[in-house]
Amino acid sequence: MADEKIERVLFLGRVHCYAVPPLTANKGYKAADWRIDDPKSVIFTARIRVIETSDIDGANVKTDIKLEDPNSGELFANGPYEGSYCVTPVTDSSRFFAIRVVDGPRRAYLGVGFEERSDAFDFGVCLQEVRRHNNMDDPNAGSNSSGGPGRTSYGTGRTAAAPGTPSRAAAAILNEPPKDYSLKEGETISITIGNKGRRRPAATTSPTPSDSSAFPLPFLPPPPSADDVKKKRQSMTESEMLFAESAFMGVPAPPTSSRSGGFDDEFGDFV
Structure with a gap:
């Protein structure tokens, strides 16, 4: 066996x-x-x-x-x-x-x-x-493979350390005396926190021009009130009213006289 x-x-x-x-x-x-x-x-x-x-x-x-x-x-x-x-x-x-x-x-x-x-x-x-x-690249470390204490390391011919046995570096760290990091009498610690309590300047945003033009667009005037529209309609003549309504509806206005319909001679007034 x-x-x-x-x-x-x-x-x-x-x-x-x-x-x-x-x-x-x-x-x-x-x-x-x-x-x-x-x-x-x-x-x-x-x-x-x-x-x-x-x-x-x-x-x-x-x-x-x-x-x-x-x-x-x-x-x-x-x-x-x-x-x-x-x-x-x-x-x-x-x-x-x-x-x-x-x-x-x-x-x-x-x-x-x-x-x-x-x-x-x-x-x-x-x-x-x-x-x-x-652990061939670290001969001081033991093998990761299963095996008993003192088993031969993988392909190296060396005897690996038993499990639980600290290496030399680990033993040196364990044997070092504990260091005292407490403050001595009269010693102080100053802490500086950068930009703490300072007011940040307000960010200024500059207006960016539109893509179509580098100049700002002018403001459009407000629409007229209902009273102004009624007064303007009362002051308009019949022909002006027909022209305005046809322009609004997209239909050409009918001729108001025979001359506007294409009759330029003197008989155009007789229908």
């Missing part, structure tokens, strides 16, 4: 493998140096898997990146994932990575490239979750 292990496949994909030349500067790896445009530079096309292995009780957890034959499943290369330094993204592409592979005492870096950016993104997220879940 003690030798039984539990394996979980965290990622599965397909990559092309490349030979990685030694770094000559601290600028990082570049996919262009691997001659990725040349199909002959591909040394192997592998199935890549990220596998988590642990005991039944969740102790002794480790993570491996395995490059295998996609048809037979035979192992081509294995890279234990112990931190971010085990997989290094290249500086000129988001689809290529340099993976640290181990074969006994020998260690080397092997270049891998995904055909799709989405697969490369999922691969990076998977490794990020492994580091976050097991």
